[in-house]
Amino acid sequence: MGSGARTEVERSAADWLARCDQGRADPAALEAWLGADTAHRVAFLRLRAAWDEAGRLQALGAGWQGEGPPPRGHWNAPPETRRERMLQALAAPASRPRKHGRGLQLAAAAAVAACALAGGLAWRSWTHVDASAYRTALGKTLVQPLADGSQATLASDSAIDVALSHRQRRIELLRGEAIFAVAKDPDRPFVVAAGRHDVIAVGTRFSVRRDADALRVVVTEGVVRLASAPGSNRPSALLPAGSVALVGDDGVLVRSMSPADADQLLEWRDGLLAFHDTPLAEAVAEFNRYNARKLVVGDARAGALRIGGSFRWDNQAGFVRLLEAGFPVRAETGGDRIVLHSR
Numbered sequence: 001m002g003s004g005a006r007t008e009v010e011r012s013a014a015d016w017l018a019r020c021d022q023g024r025a026d027p028a029a030l031e032a033w034l035g036a037d038t039a040h041r042v043a044f045l046r047l048r049a050a051w052d053e054a055g056r057l058q059a060l061g062a063g064w065q066g067e068g069p070p071p072r073g074h075w076n077a078p079p080e081t082r083r084e085r086m087l088q089a090l091a092a093p094a095s096r097p098r099k100h101g102r103g104l105q106l107a108a109a110a111a112v113a114a115c116a117l118a119g120g121l122a123w124r125s126w127t128h129v130d131a132s133a134y135r136t137a138l139g140k141t142l143v144q145p146l147a148d149g150s151q152a153t154l155a156s157d158s159a160i161d162v163a164l165s166h167r168q169r170r171i172e173l174l175r176g177e178a179i180f181a182v183a184k185d186p187d188r189p190f191v192v193a194a195g196r197h198d199v200i201a202v203g204t205r206f207s208v209r210r211d212a213d214a215l216r217v218v219v220t221e222g223v224v225r226l227a228s229a230p231g232s233n234r235p236s237a238l239l240p241a242g243s244v245a246l247v248g249d250d251g252v253l254v255r256s257m258s259p260a261d262a263d264q265l266l267e268w269r270d271g272l273l274a275f276h277d278t279p280l281a282e283a284v285a286e287f288n289r290y291n292a293r294k295l296v297v298g299d300a301r302a303g304a305l306r307i308g309g310s311f312r313w314d315n316q317a318g319f320v321r322l323l324e325a326g327f328p329v330r331a332e333t334g335g336d337r338i339v340l341h342s343r
Contacts, residue, residue: 042309149183
């Protein structure tokens with residue numbers, strides 16, 4: 001589901017919640033809409049939770065003089081106005097202040113500029129290799145400019161080694177996932193090595209994710225070539241924008257979608273995890289890539305539940321609360337894990 005479709009679902013959810021708040025909702029029609037797609041139910045539950053947290057008084061500005069929030073229907077604004085206020089309540093938790101101050105941002109920018117200057121001087125030497133290594137801890141991401149003008153964005157618990165020279169640009173993905181925005185340079189292809197495969201580009205934007213026994217390549221701009229290691233019998237594959245290549249022991253599976261939908265798979269860079277009719281077991285695995293406290297699927301029935309929507313990966317507790325509120329799931333918290341059981 002692209003960002004436009006997701007926005008439309010959230011606006012529809014806000015419409016329904018506004019009707020409920022005014023006592024005008026048809027219960028049967030609401031239940032039909034909620035049951036049509038798991039993304040509908042998730043959007044409605046998230047909006048209702050944000051609405052309750054913000055409080056009807058603060059969200060509507062109703063001018064209520066009594067203690068606590070005003071009663072439902074107190075403010076008789078048009079439904080479209082109420083809907084917009086509710087969408088603001090949904091967006092409010094995401095607009096949290098950055099942890100780093102302006103001074104640190106300026107210092108980081110100055111450091112990047114200094115590195116870029118040093119790298120530019122080094123390129124004058126044909127034999128010089130600009131070698132560097134970048135790592136991220138669990139629950140952290142990193143946007144890292146490279147000396148050739150490209151940019152790498154590392155996901156949680158990821159590591160790359162970079163070797164840039166006048167002749168070639170080579171990055172080794174040791175673990176995790178990274179998005180690469182590649183500066184155009186036809187004479188020096190940009191190669192990302194991940195295990196037994198190379199992902200080769202000239203000027204494009206793509207991500208490579210390396211798991212223990214699999215590899216995923218997502219292309220959102222341009223074309224890349226997926227090549228096997230020397231000596232392999234597997235042919236190369238050209239991947240245009242909108243391609244998602246899954247590489248495993250059984251071969252390479254390539255799916256095609258719109259570049260916008262492919263880009264949604266990379267929303268982790270903005271702090272989000274996007275699911276569309278995704279088994280809960282897979283969603284749990286994604287959350288675990290970013291959190292020290294692990295989610296555990298307690299039984300096969302719970303793991304097979306399908307969910308949809310976008311969630312902040314640093315709000316694991318909110319995700320669990322939503323599961324308990326809208327799905328037949330019971331959470332058992334203990335120590336460094338949360339076990340999700342079916343009920």
